[in-house]
Structures are given as structure tokens and as C-alpha cells.
Amino acid sequence: MLPSSPEIVVIATLSSVMPVTAMLISEEKSIIRAAYIYSAQTLILVGIFITLGFKYYWFFIWACAALVTKVFLAPYVIMWTSRRTGVLEETERPVIPRMASVTIMIALVISGYALASAYVSMPDSIPLGVSVSLTLLGLFLISTRRNLLKQVFGFLHFENGAHLTLAVLAPSIPETIDVGIATDAVVLILILAILARKIHESLKTMNVSSLTMLKYS
Amino acid sequence: MAASIVTYFVKAGWGRYVTLASSIIVLLTSLNVLVHVSSMPYEGIESYVTSVKDFILDPLATWMLFIVSLMYFFISLYSIGFTGREEELGELRGSKPSLLHSLMNVFVLTMLVSSISNNIFMLWVAIEATTLASAFLVALYGKAESLEAAWKYVVTCSVGLVFSLYGTSLLYAEGGKRIGFSAAFWSGLMTHPSHTGSLAIMVALISLIIGYGTKAGLAPMWTWLPDAHAEAPAPVSALLSGVLINCAFIGFVRYVSLSLAYDVSFIPKLSLALGLLSMWVAAFFIIVSRDVKRLFAYSTVENVGVLATGIGFATTTSVVGSLYHMLTHGLLKTMLFLLSGILLWIYGTRDMRFMGELLRLHKVLGFIIVVGGFALGCSPPFATFLSFYLIAYGGLLAGNLVAVILYAIASAVVFAGIMSRTLHISMGKPKDVRRSYGGEFDRFKAPKTCIVVLIVIVALIAILGVYMPRLFHSVLVYSAKEVIGSGRW
Numbered sequence: 001m002l003p004s005s006p007e008i009v010v011i012a013t014l015s016s017v018m019p020v021t022a023m024l025i026s027e028e029k030s031i032i033r034a035a036y037i038y039s040a041q042t043l044i045l046v047g048i049f050i051t052l053g054f055k056y057y058w059f060f061i062w063a064c065a066a067l068v069t070k071v072f073l074a075p076y077v078i079m080w081t082s083r084r085t086g087v088l089e090e091t092e093r094p095v096i097p098r099m100a101s102v103t104i105m106i107a108l109v110i111s112g113y114a115l116a117s118a119y120v121s122m123p124d125s126i127p128l129g130v131s132v133s134l135t136l137l138g139l140f141l142i143s144t145r146r147n148l149l150k151q152v153f154g155f156l157h158f159e160n161g162a163h164l165t166l167a168v169l170a171p172s173i174p175e176t177i178d179v180g181i182a183t184d185a186v187v188l189i190l191i192l193a194i195l196a197r198k199i200h201e202s203l204k205t206m207n208v209s210s211l212t213m214l215k216y217s
Numbered sequence: 218m219a220a221s222i223v224t225y226f227v228k229a230g231w232g233r234y235v236t237l238a239s240s241i242i243v244l245l246t247s248l249n250v251l252v253h254v255s256s257m258p259y260e261g262i263e264s265y266v267t268s269v270k271d272f273i274l275d276p277l278a279t280w281m282l283f284i285v286s287l288m289y290f291f292i293s294l295y296s297i298g299f300t301g302r303e304e305e306l307g308e309l310r311g312s313k314p315s316l317l318h319s320l321m322n323v324f325v326l327t328m329l330v331s332s333i334s335n336n337i338f339m340l341w342v343a344i345e346a347t348t349l350a351s352a353f354l355v356a357l358y359g360k361a362e363s364l365e366a367a368w369k370y371v372v373t374c375s376v377g378l379v380f381s382l383y384g385t386s387l388l389y390a391e392g393g394k395r396i397g398f399s400a401a402f403w404s405g406l407m408t409h410p411s412h413t414g415s416l417a418i419m420v421a422l423i424s425l426i427i428g429y430g431t432k433a434g435l436a437p438m439w440t441w442l443p444d445a446h447a448e449a450p451a452p453v454s455a456l457l458s459g460v461l462i463n464c465a466f467i468g469f470v471r472y473v474s475l476s477l478a479y480d481v482s483f484i485p486k487l488s489l490a491l492g493l494l495s496m497w498v499a500a501f502f503i504i505v506s507r508d509v510k511r512l513f514a515y516s517t518v519e520n521v522g523v524l525a526t527g528i529g530f531a532t533t534t535s536v537v538g539s540l541y542h543m544l545t546h547g548l549l550k551t552m553l554f555l556l557s558g559i560l561l562w563i564y565g566t567r568d569m570r571f572m573g574e575l576l577r578l579h580k581v582l583g584f585i586i587v588v589g590g591f592a593l594g595c596s597p598p599f600a601t602f603l604s605f606y607l608i609a610y611g612g613l614l615a616g617n618l619v620a621v622i623l624y625a626i627a628s629a630v631v632f633a634g635i636m637s638r639t640l641h642i643s644m645g646k647p648k649d650v651r652r653s654y655g656g657e658f659d660r661f662k663a664p665k666t667c668i669v670v671l672i673v674i675v676a677l678i679a680i681l682g683v684y685m686p687r688l689f690h691s692v693l694v695y696s697a698k699e700v701i702g703s704g705r706w
Contacts, residue, residue: 119417135379142376148368155375162382169390172398173338180342181382187349188375195356195368202361211365214444 010051012126014044015164019109019130022137022157026105027098029090031082031149035075038156042070045160048127052167059167061175062182066163069186074156081193082149085200092146092207101144108136128168134161148196148206152189159185232318233297239322240286240293243329247279247286254279255691259698263404266335273335273403276695277540281332281467284544288460288551289325291670295555296321296452298664302562303450308358317357317450324350324456328464335402337385340468341378344432347461348374354453355445366448373441377431381468384424391417403471407478407699422484425472426491432465434521436495443502446514447567451558454510458517459551463543466524473528474700489529489620495522496627503634508567509560512638513553516593519631520546526624527608528700535611536697541689542604545681549601552674553589556582559663560642569638573647582663583643585671590639592678594632600681
């Protein structure tokens, strides 16, 4: 758990911007622009780690790992896949219309804060609430978007949410474990991007609805 | 790790033997550990922590280590013939045979690490790494179906494992309030059980059960399993079904055991419910299945259900049965998936309607598939019957008659479904002989090493049904003691 300190106010302020970036990514049609927004979202996460670094020195290592893997590498992989396949826009119609989608996302963010408030008090509940919200938004993105690359963004939300949860709930875990978790996250994104590219090569589409070849019998 | 690097850079022919050598070293090491642990009296979980605190060689970890290494050995031996034959048939071309061996070694490495992790975060990293290491193995054939299976596999398992990461973090945060950094280790969490009634602990344990249950293939989070197991090459299917499922299940078992230590009685009941649900869901799909690899995959879901039911009964007998079933089912499913590779060479299809007369074509294989069917239906005298019986008996000892009846009926349905298919393959008439083997017996050239592996595994399953070695008995009893806690012993 994070100790009460002036740093937590900075962390709470920074983290409260993250769900807004997540909602922007969800509604952005351009894959490239969405990747840039994700980069900005992760830069905020790096800012949170640097702030924590003044209290616990090992967070500087977390910040460096997140900067390399999430601010630069993961968005680069998405942009590379998007350009390589020529799928620059999300052309597939989402399962839920835009207005309903935005309303549900706001409700998910409020639910995230409510869940966190039941566990810890203010201002600690803000970063924890953000982390829960990001996870819920990631789940929402994966289940309502038909574009494979848009689903990958759902996983990126998961990763940032999980990373923030670790920082809030388990700030004292060894940096080797954090690097392990960050590496897993980046490898996961890399694998999903390669699979998306191969599926596009094979089926000439990034629409998840076309993945219906495997039958239950 | 060394084997995986070497196998990628040397010729595929050499890679097979490097993998086999690596598997022999791992098997001998794990046997040595098994003998050592079984010969010592059980002295509590803390006595098994290694000098590097992140690892543990307690009875549960030792048992898992043995299962992983035994299957690794059999699959490596089979792969010698398999990759050669697949290259001849043009199914695996270019760098794919090398990639198969290299990734198989990485995959096994992640499973070995997950088996002996004392650090709960390291367990998560290792289990997530198993998904990443095996994703390209599932997609190795590069067909649209295998790419779809790989995508679904990675997405579903990774979503499930996000819940595990949340649960792990919450558990650590709660435990850390009392025992500090020790809360990051099994040894620390199990020796300081004082969280009775905590809502946060309850939420953490439910998240962990969902996460590791997804990875183990328990219903209702099982949908990835038939796709991935059916579309992967035979040795990979065997690794997924015979080994990976057990690795994820060990994480599941550890958290059920933690819930028993913390008096969260809801979790074993949840395990029991998920187990029975898995058995019934799988029983239905086994009856309607036409694809031989999907049939075996549905049977894996059913057997994961058997494992979870045994743990859910939470008695010494049922837990011993469940842990023994990890080995017996692991061996059996390894054998059947390896056999499915040969069936695909013979018939050129996975559709069982176009299979048949195997006993006439090849007596040994025709016999093996019938024996496999009986063993898969948990029929005596095979080892699966012993583990199945121990679980049912443990359930009766727990006074849970309704659950035992549901368990027995589901197994009976599965037995009927499996036997009708295996008998058809062995002795039935194919729907269309021309579309089936079509008289082209030259297509049927199963390498001798592949057949020998199947025979040895069948012999082992038969022997372990009537004789349980003393060292297995000791390790299983110690493991059960660890799972259900000394207080309930």
C-alpha cells in the first residue's frame, strides 16, 4: 500500500487523466493516432513511477522499463503492423453504437472508483480506481470491437491497469519481478500483433467476426 | 534454455537429439528430487524453500516437476520420428522443424519454472509465459484455422490471467499488512494463516481461481482449449493437454489450499462446482464430436473437471486421487494426442467418420486406441480408474453424496461417448474408404520410435493401475497433507 504523503496527491492527479486517454483510444478510428494517444497514456504512467521513485528508489527502474517497452516499443509494434497490413483505420462497426459505448465507458470508470473506494480511502482510492477502470475499459474494448488491432489496445489498457495496481498495492515487490511482468506484457503485444498480421495475410481482413472456421464438433 | 537456443540454430535433425538429451537430463534431475523428497519426513512447507527463496521443492512442486519432465521425455522421443515424417510429407517446411523444437524447449522451461515457483508473482509471470511460448506452436502449421486457434488461445488465457494478476496483487497487499515481504511467497502465506473472513482475501482468491481456472481449461472459461489442442501439431497438443493443463492446475490447487488455510470454505465449493460443470459440459461435446483431436480435447476439459472435483471434496483421499490423476491423465492424454498424429498420417483427416478398420491395418495401433478408450473412460484395471475411484471415495468420506452421483453419471456418459468413437476407429467401417485411407497403405509409415513411445506409455498406465510405487505414495500423501493442511489431517 502507498503511504500517505504529498506524492500521492501528484499521483492521484496524474492517474485521473488516464481513463480519459483510454476512452479516446476506444473511440479513435485511426490506428496510428490511437497508438500515439496510448503512448501519451503510458507517459503519464511513467510520470507516476518517477514520482514514486522519490519515495522508493526502485520505481526509477520501473519508469525506465515502462518508458522503453510501453511508451516506445508497444505503440511502434502496433503502428508497424497497421502500416504493413494497410489497415490504417478501424472500418469495422463496433458491436455497440458510439453513444451507448461512451455511456457504458463512463459507467465503468465510475464503477472502478466505487470498487476502489470500498477498499481504500481518498486519495489512495484514485490511482487504484483508475487501475480498475483501465482493466474494465480493456475488457470492454476486447468484447465490443471487431478490429483485431483495436482488441490489442484492450490488452494495452489491461497492462497499464495491472501495472498501476502493482504500484499501488504492491510497491515493494522486487524490480526483477516488475521487469518480468513488463516483459511478458510487451511479448504478449508483439505476439498478438504478429498473429493479427498473419491472420490478415491469410484471410485479407482484420475483422474478428471472420474467425469462425473452428466449429464445436 | 540452452537446449532451446541450440535447437534453433542447429539443423532440425540435430535439434531433435539435443531436445531428447535435454529431456533426459531434466527427467533424471526430477527423479533425484522425487526420491529425496519422498525419503524425508514431512516437516512443513518452509523446510522445502531453496537457497534462492523464489523457488520451492515441496512435495507438490516435486510431483509437478516429475510430471513435466516425464512427459517432456516421451514427447521428445516421439518428436524424433514425428518431425522427420512431417518434413517428408511437406507439412513442416523450412525453419519450422527447428522452430518446433526450440519453442518446445522454451515452453517446457516456463512450465518447469511455474512448477517450482515459491514467489506468487513469479508463478504468474511463468504461467503467462507458457501462453506466450506456446502461441506460435499452436499456429505452427500457419493455416487459417491454426491462426484462429492461436488468437483465441492467447486472448482468452491472457484475459483470464489479468484476473490472476489482480488477485495476486490484492493477496500480497493484504498479506503484506501482517507479514510484510513474506506475503510474496507460498511459504510465507501458508505459515501465517490469519485472514479469516476478510473480504479482500475473498475477492483475491476468487480472481485467482477464475484466472488459473481459465488457463487450466475449466468451464465456463474453457472455450480456447479444444481449438488450441486440436489445431496444434501432435507433440504440442500432447504438451498442452498432458502438461500445461497440470501446471495451471497446480496454481489453482495452491490457491484452494490457501483458502483452506484461511478458512474461506467458499473456494473449495467453487472448485467442486466448476469441476462438475466442466465434466457435464465436456460430456455433451464428447457425444456430438466428430473430430478426433477435438474429442480428446473435450476429454481434457472433462478430466480437468475430475481434478477440480477431487480438490473441491477437500479430503485426504480425494486430494491424493486428484494429484495422482494429474499423472495418469497426463500420461494417457500425451499418448492419445501423439497417436492422433499417426492417425492423421494414415487417414489424412481428423474426421472420425472417415476413420476405421485400424485393427486390420495395424494391430498394435488398433489395440492401443481401444485400450486408450477404456483408460480414458476411467475403466479398471488402468491407472485412471484408481485415481477416479480415490476421488469418488474421498467425496463419499466428505459426505457429499449428490456431488459423487453427478460425478459418476458424467463419467459414465463420457465412457459411452469415448468408447463408441474408439471402437469405431479400431473396428468400424469408414464412411468412405476412398476418402479415408483409400488403400494407399504407403501413406502409413509411422516411425518405429513413435510406436514404441505409445506402447511404453500404455504399459505404464496399465502397471500404475495395479501398483503405485512407494515414492509416489509418499510424495502424494505429503502433498495432500500440504493442500488440506495439518489441522484437517
